[in-house]
Amino acid sequence: xxxxxxxxxxxxxxxxxxxxxxxxxxxxxxxxxxxxxxxxxxxxxxxxxxxxxxxxxxxxxxxxxxxxxxxxxxxxxxxxxxxxxxxxxxxxxxxxxxxxxxxxxxxxxxxxxxxxxxxxxxxxxxxxxxxxxxxxxxxxxxxxxxxxxxxxxxxxxxxxxxxxxxxxxxxxxxxxxxxxxxxxxxxxxxxxxxxxxxxxxxxxxxxxxxxxxxxxxxxxxxxxxxxxxxxxxxxxxxxxxxxxxxxxxxxxxxxxxxxxxxxxxxxxxxxxxxxxxxxx
Numbered sequence: 001x002x003x004x005x006x007x008x009x010x011x012x013x014x015x016x017x018x019x020x021x022x023x024x025x026x027x028x029x030x031x032x033x034x035x036x037x038x039x040x041x042x043x044x045x046x047x048x049x050x051x052x053x054x055x056x057x058x059x060x061x062x063x064x065x066x067x068x069x070x071x072x073x074x075x076x077x078x079x080x081x082x083x084x085x086x087x088x089x090x091x092x093x094x095x096x097x098x099x100x101x102x103x104x105x106x107x108x109x110x111x112x113x114x115x116x117x118x119x120x121x122x123x124x125x126x127x128x129x130x131x132x133x134x135x136x137x138x139x140x141x142x143x144x145x146x147x148x149x150x151x152x153x154x155x156x157x158x159x160x161x162x163x164x165x166x167x168x169x170x171x172x173x174x175x176x177x178x179x180x181x182x183x184x185x186x187x188x189x190x191x192x193x194x195x196x197x198x199x200x201x202x203x204x205x206x207x208x209x210x211x212x213x214x215x216x217x218x219x220x221x222x223x224x225x226x227x228x229x230x231x232x233x234x235x236x237x238x239x240x241x242x243x244x245x246x247x248x249x250x251x252x253x254x255x256x257x258x259x260x261x262x263x264x265x266x267x268x269x270x271x272x273x274x275x276x277x278x279x280x
Contacts, residue, residue, distance in 0.1 A: 004089055005131060008078035013042030025077060049139030056141065063145050063204060064132055068125065069152035073112040079124075080111075090124045096161035113153035116188040117162035125192045129199045145237070146196075147204035154181055154213055175215070182212035182219045186230070193231030204237035207262050210271065222262060227270040238266045241276040 014024040015031040024035055031039035043051065055062050067075070075092065082089035094115040114121055129146065136143035157163045158177045163184060168177040189210075196203045212223030227236050240263040263273045 004082055004087055007082045007085065007087055008075065008089075009042040011081045012074035012078035013040065015039045021077060022081075025074060045135060045138060048135060049141075052136070052139050052141050061145075063147050064143075065147040065149045066128055067150040068114055068121070068148045069116070069209075070113045070150045070156075072114045072150065076111045076114065090120050090127055092118075092120060092124060094118060094156065094160050094162060113156045115156055115160050115162055116152050117157065117160060117184060122188070122191050122195070126195050129195060129201060133199060133201075143201060145202040145204055145235075147237075147239070148209050149206065151206065151208040152181075152185060154178070157181055157184065175217075178213065179215040179217060179219070181215070182223060185213065186225055189225055190230045193234075196231055197233050200234070202235040202237065203231055204239065207238050207240045207266065210236070210238050210266060211262055222265060224262075224265050224269050236271045237274055238263065238271045239274045239276060240266075 011021075011023070012025060014035045015027045016024040016035040017027060017033040018024050019026070027033055027039075029039055031037050052062060066072075072092070079089040079092050083091055092114050093111055094113075114124070132146065133143045158174065158181070159167050161167060164177055164180075168174045193203065208221070210225045211221050212219040212225075214220050263275065267273045
Protein backbone atom coordinates (compact mmCIF):
# COMPACT_ATOMS: atom_id res chain seq x y z
CA UNK A 1 0.00 0.00 0.00
CA UNK A 2 2.84 2.39 0.84
CA UNK A 3 4.47 1.49 -2.48
CA UNK A 4 1.29 2.43 -4.35
CA UNK A 5 1.27 5.91 -2.87
CA UNK A 6 4.99 6.41 -3.45
CA UNK A 7 4.32 5.76 -7.15
CA UNK A 8 1.33 8.11 -7.12
CA UNK A 9 3.25 10.92 -5.42
CA UNK A 10 6.17 10.61 -7.81
CA UNK A 11 3.82 11.46 -10.70
CA UNK A 12 1.04 13.50 -9.08
CA UNK A 13 3.43 15.50 -6.90
CA UNK A 14 5.13 17.00 -9.91
CA UNK A 15 3.91 19.35 -12.67
CA UNK A 16 5.78 19.92 -15.91
CA UNK A 17 5.37 20.07 -19.68
CA UNK A 18 4.89 16.39 -20.46
CA UNK A 19 1.88 15.95 -22.74
CA UNK A 20 1.91 12.19 -22.16
CA UNK A 21 1.83 12.68 -18.38
CA UNK A 22 4.15 9.74 -17.88
CA UNK A 23 6.55 11.68 -15.65
CA UNK A 24 4.33 14.44 -14.22
CA UNK A 25 0.95 16.12 -14.42
CA UNK A 26 0.37 18.98 -16.83
CA UNK A 27 1.21 22.40 -15.43
CA UNK A 28 -1.56 24.63 -14.09
CA UNK A 29 -2.21 27.51 -11.71
CA UNK A 30 1.19 29.09 -12.24
CA UNK A 31 3.38 26.02 -11.81
CA UNK A 32 6.66 26.06 -13.71
CA UNK A 33 7.22 23.92 -16.83
CA UNK A 34 10.20 22.05 -15.38
CA UNK A 35 8.75 20.47 -12.25
CA UNK A 36 9.66 23.30 -9.90
CA UNK A 37 7.72 26.08 -8.25
CA UNK A 38 4.12 26.22 -7.04
CA UNK A 39 2.18 22.96 -7.08
CA UNK A 40 5.18 20.65 -6.92
CA UNK A 41 6.56 18.31 -4.28
CA UNK A 42 5.30 15.92 -1.63
CA UNK A 43 6.26 14.74 1.84
CA UNK A 44 7.97 11.41 2.40
CA UNK A 45 6.67 9.14 5.17
CA UNK A 46 9.61 10.18 7.37
CA UNK A 47 8.94 13.89 6.75
CA UNK A 48 5.25 13.42 7.54
CA UNK A 49 6.11 11.62 10.78
CA UNK A 50 8.38 14.50 11.74
CA UNK A 51 5.62 17.00 10.94
CA UNK A 52 3.13 15.08 13.09
CA UNK A 53 5.52 15.13 16.04
CA UNK A 54 6.27 18.84 15.53
CA UNK A 55 2.54 19.65 15.53
CA UNK A 56 1.77 17.39 18.49
CA UNK A 57 4.49 19.01 20.59
CA UNK A 58 2.75 22.34 20.03
CA UNK A 59 -0.80 21.16 20.64
CA UNK A 60 -1.76 21.32 16.96
CA UNK A 61 -3.89 18.66 15.28
CA UNK A 62 -3.13 17.83 11.63
CA UNK A 63 -6.21 16.62 9.73
CA UNK A 64 -5.42 14.95 6.39
CA UNK A 65 -7.60 16.13 3.52
CA UNK A 66 -8.58 14.41 0.28
CA UNK A 67 -10.74 15.45 -2.66
CA UNK A 68 -13.19 12.59 -3.05
CA UNK A 69 -15.42 14.30 -5.62
CA UNK A 70 -14.41 17.18 -7.86
CA UNK A 71 -10.87 18.58 -8.24
CA UNK A 72 -9.37 15.11 -7.76
CA UNK A 73 -7.34 14.80 -10.95
CA UNK A 74 -3.98 14.21 -9.23
CA UNK A 75 -5.14 11.05 -7.46
CA UNK A 76 -7.15 9.82 -10.48
CA UNK A 77 -4.25 10.15 -12.91
CA UNK A 78 -1.82 8.89 -10.29
CA UNK A 79 -3.86 5.73 -9.69
CA UNK A 80 -4.11 5.06 -13.44
CA UNK A 81 -0.33 5.41 -13.61
CA UNK A 82 0.03 2.75 -10.89
CA UNK A 83 -2.33 0.35 -12.67
CA UNK A 84 -0.73 0.86 -16.09
CA UNK A 85 2.63 -0.01 -14.54
CA UNK A 86 1.36 -3.26 -13.04
CA UNK A 87 0.62 -1.99 -9.54
CA UNK A 88 -2.35 -2.90 -7.34
CA UNK A 89 -4.22 0.39 -7.54
CA UNK A 90 -7.94 1.19 -7.64
CA UNK A 91 -9.15 2.76 -10.87
CA UNK A 92 -11.01 6.03 -10.21
CA UNK A 93 -11.55 6.86 -13.88
CA UNK A 94 -15.20 6.78 -15.02
CA UNK A 95 -15.11 5.51 -18.57
CA UNK A 96 -18.89 5.81 -19.03
CA UNK A 97 -19.27 9.60 -18.90
CA UNK A 98 -21.00 11.06 -21.94
CA UNK A 99 -18.52 13.18 -23.89
CA UNK A 100 -20.82 15.83 -25.30
CA UNK A 101 -22.53 16.89 -22.04
CA UNK A 102 -19.43 17.50 -19.93
CA UNK A 103 -18.79 20.94 -18.53
CA UNK A 104 -16.48 23.14 -20.58
CA UNK A 105 -13.09 23.85 -19.06
CA UNK A 106 -12.57 20.26 -17.93
CA UNK A 107 -9.68 18.07 -18.98
CA UNK A 108 -10.43 16.20 -22.22
CA UNK A 109 -9.99 12.74 -20.70
CA UNK A 110 -12.79 13.31 -18.17
CA UNK A 111 -10.43 12.56 -15.31
CA UNK A 112 -10.93 15.48 -12.93
CA UNK A 113 -13.70 14.09 -10.69
CA UNK A 114 -14.40 10.88 -8.74
CA UNK A 115 -17.86 9.37 -9.18
CA UNK A 116 -19.71 8.31 -5.97
CA UNK A 117 -21.81 5.82 -7.95
CA UNK A 118 -18.86 3.56 -8.74
CA UNK A 119 -18.14 0.84 -6.15
CA UNK A 120 -14.42 1.57 -6.61
CA UNK A 121 -14.95 4.95 -4.93
CA UNK A 122 -16.01 3.32 -1.67
CA UNK A 123 -13.06 0.94 -2.00
CA UNK A 124 -10.80 3.95 -2.45
CA UNK A 125 -12.08 5.56 0.75
CA UNK A 126 -11.22 2.41 2.70
CA UNK A 127 -7.85 2.30 0.91
CA UNK A 128 -7.14 5.85 2.12
CA UNK A 129 -8.27 5.07 5.67
CA UNK A 130 -6.00 2.03 5.91
CA UNK A 131 -3.07 3.89 4.37
CA UNK A 132 -3.34 6.81 6.77
CA UNK A 133 -3.82 4.57 9.81
CA UNK A 134 -0.65 2.73 8.85
CA UNK A 135 1.22 5.99 8.18
CA UNK A 136 0.22 7.43 11.56
CA UNK A 137 1.02 4.18 13.37
CA UNK A 138 4.49 4.14 11.83
CA UNK A 139 4.96 7.65 13.23
CA UNK A 140 3.74 6.49 16.64
CA UNK A 141 0.55 8.57 16.41
CA UNK A 142 -3.16 7.78 16.24
CA UNK A 143 -5.16 8.64 13.12
CA UNK A 144 -8.52 10.03 14.25
CA UNK A 145 -10.01 12.26 11.53
CA UNK A 146 -10.16 12.58 7.73
CA UNK A 147 -11.48 15.61 5.86
CA UNK A 148 -13.18 15.68 2.45
CA UNK A 149 -12.36 19.00 0.78
CA UNK A 150 -14.61 18.87 -2.29
CA UNK A 151 -18.17 18.02 -3.25
CA UNK A 152 -19.24 15.75 -6.09
CA UNK A 153 -19.51 16.91 -9.69
CA UNK A 154 -23.20 16.79 -10.57
CA UNK A 155 -22.60 16.91 -14.30
CA UNK A 156 -20.38 13.87 -14.07
CA UNK A 157 -23.03 12.03 -12.08
CA UNK A 158 -25.84 12.88 -14.50
CA UNK A 159 -23.84 11.78 -17.53
CA UNK A 160 -22.43 8.56 -16.08
CA UNK A 161 -23.98 5.14 -16.65
CA UNK A 162 -22.87 4.16 -13.17
CA UNK A 163 -25.43 6.63 -11.79
CA UNK A 164 -27.99 6.41 -14.60
CA UNK A 165 -27.91 3.39 -16.97
CA UNK A 166 -29.51 5.63 -19.58
CA UNK A 167 -28.01 9.11 -19.11
CA UNK A 168 -30.51 11.98 -19.49
CA UNK A 169 -30.58 13.64 -22.91
CA UNK A 170 -33.18 16.39 -22.63
CA UNK A 171 -34.45 18.94 -20.11
CA UNK A 172 -37.16 16.68 -18.68
CA UNK A 173 -34.77 13.78 -18.16
CA UNK A 174 -32.13 16.09 -16.70
CA UNK A 175 -34.60 17.38 -14.11
CA UNK A 176 -35.58 13.83 -13.16
CA UNK A 177 -31.92 12.87 -12.83
CA UNK A 178 -31.12 15.94 -10.74
CA UNK A 179 -33.87 14.93 -8.32
CA UNK A 180 -31.98 11.67 -7.69
CA UNK A 181 -28.58 13.20 -6.93
CA UNK A 182 -29.11 13.88 -3.23
CA UNK A 183 -30.31 10.31 -2.66
CA UNK A 184 -27.16 9.03 -4.39
CA UNK A 185 -24.98 11.17 -2.14
CA UNK A 186 -26.90 10.06 0.97
CA UNK A 187 -26.36 6.41 0.03
CA UNK A 188 -22.65 7.01 -0.51
CA UNK A 189 -22.27 8.77 2.86
CA UNK A 190 -24.01 5.87 4.57
CA UNK A 191 -21.55 3.42 3.00
CA UNK A 192 -18.44 5.35 3.94
CA UNK A 193 -19.94 6.11 7.35
CA UNK A 194 -19.83 2.37 8.00
CA UNK A 195 -16.14 2.33 7.05
CA UNK A 196 -15.27 5.31 9.25
CA UNK A 197 -17.07 3.70 12.17
CA UNK A 198 -15.29 0.39 11.58
CA UNK A 199 -11.90 2.13 11.64
CA UNK A 200 -12.93 4.43 14.53
CA UNK A 201 -12.11 7.58 12.54
CA UNK A 202 -14.17 10.77 12.64
CA UNK A 203 -15.45 12.21 9.36
CA UNK A 204 -15.01 15.83 8.28
CA UNK A 205 -16.08 17.73 5.18
CA UNK A 206 -17.21 21.01 3.74
CA UNK A 207 -20.75 22.20 4.43
CA UNK A 208 -21.60 21.43 0.80
CA UNK A 209 -20.41 17.84 1.26
CA UNK A 210 -23.04 17.26 3.97
CA UNK A 211 -25.96 19.00 2.25
CA UNK A 212 -28.20 18.21 -0.72
CA UNK A 213 -28.04 19.15 -4.38
CA UNK A 214 -30.74 21.66 -5.39
CA UNK A 215 -33.29 20.11 -7.75
CA UNK A 216 -35.71 23.06 -8.11
CA UNK A 217 -38.48 20.97 -6.55
CA UNK A 218 -37.97 19.24 -3.21
CA UNK A 219 -34.30 19.46 -2.31
CA UNK A 220 -32.12 22.52 -1.69
CA UNK A 221 -28.72 23.29 -0.23
CA UNK A 222 -30.58 23.54 3.08
CA UNK A 223 -31.25 19.78 3.02
CA UNK A 224 -29.02 18.18 5.66
CA UNK A 225 -27.58 14.66 5.54
CA UNK A 226 -28.97 13.12 8.73
CA UNK A 227 -25.98 12.19 10.89
CA UNK A 228 -27.95 9.72 13.03
CA UNK A 229 -28.75 7.59 9.97
CA UNK A 230 -25.26 7.53 8.43
CA UNK A 231 -22.54 7.80 11.08
CA UNK A 232 -24.21 7.93 14.52
CA UNK A 233 -21.30 6.48 16.47
CA UNK A 234 -18.50 8.79 15.35
CA UNK A 235 -18.07 12.54 15.35
CA UNK A 236 -18.76 14.50 12.16
CA UNK A 237 -17.22 17.91 11.49
CA UNK A 238 -18.67 20.37 8.96
CA UNK A 239 -16.27 23.10 7.87
CA UNK A 240 -18.27 26.23 7.12
CA UNK A 241 -16.34 28.76 5.04
CA UNK A 242 -17.48 31.96 3.36
CA UNK A 243 -17.70 30.44 -0.12
CA UNK A 244 -21.24 31.72 -0.70
CA UNK A 245 -20.18 35.32 -0.10
CA UNK A 246 -18.14 35.16 -3.28
CA UNK A 247 -20.39 32.76 -5.20
CA UNK A 248 -23.96 33.97 -4.66
CA UNK A 249 -26.96 31.70 -5.30
CA UNK A 250 -28.25 31.48 -8.87
CA UNK A 251 -31.68 32.77 -7.84
CA UNK A 252 -31.78 36.50 -6.97
CA UNK A 253 -34.83 35.75 -4.80
CA UNK A 254 -32.72 33.62 -2.47
CA UNK A 255 -30.91 35.83 0.08
CA UNK A 256 -27.33 34.78 0.79
CA UNK A 257 -28.16 34.85 4.51
CA UNK A 258 -30.18 31.69 3.93
CA UNK A 259 -27.00 29.79 3.12
CA UNK A 260 -25.32 30.87 6.35
CA UNK A 261 -28.11 29.07 8.19
CA UNK A 262 -26.86 25.71 6.94
CA UNK A 263 -24.17 25.69 9.61
CA UNK A 264 -26.83 26.04 12.31
CA UNK A 265 -28.94 23.29 10.74
CA UNK A 266 -25.92 20.98 10.70
CA UNK A 267 -25.15 21.79 14.33
CA UNK A 268 -28.76 21.03 15.27
CA UNK A 269 -28.38 17.67 13.51
CA UNK A 270 -25.37 16.66 15.61
CA UNK A 271 -22.49 17.93 13.49
CA UNK A 272 -19.56 19.84 14.97
CA UNK A 273 -19.34 23.04 12.93
CA UNK A 274 -16.01 24.76 12.33
CA UNK A 275 -16.35 28.27 10.95
CA UNK A 276 -13.67 29.66 8.62
CA UNK A 277 -13.65 33.21 7.38
CA UNK A 278 -11.43 34.82 4.74
CA UNK A 279 -10.21 38.38 4.91
CA UNK A 280 -11.88 40.73 2.44
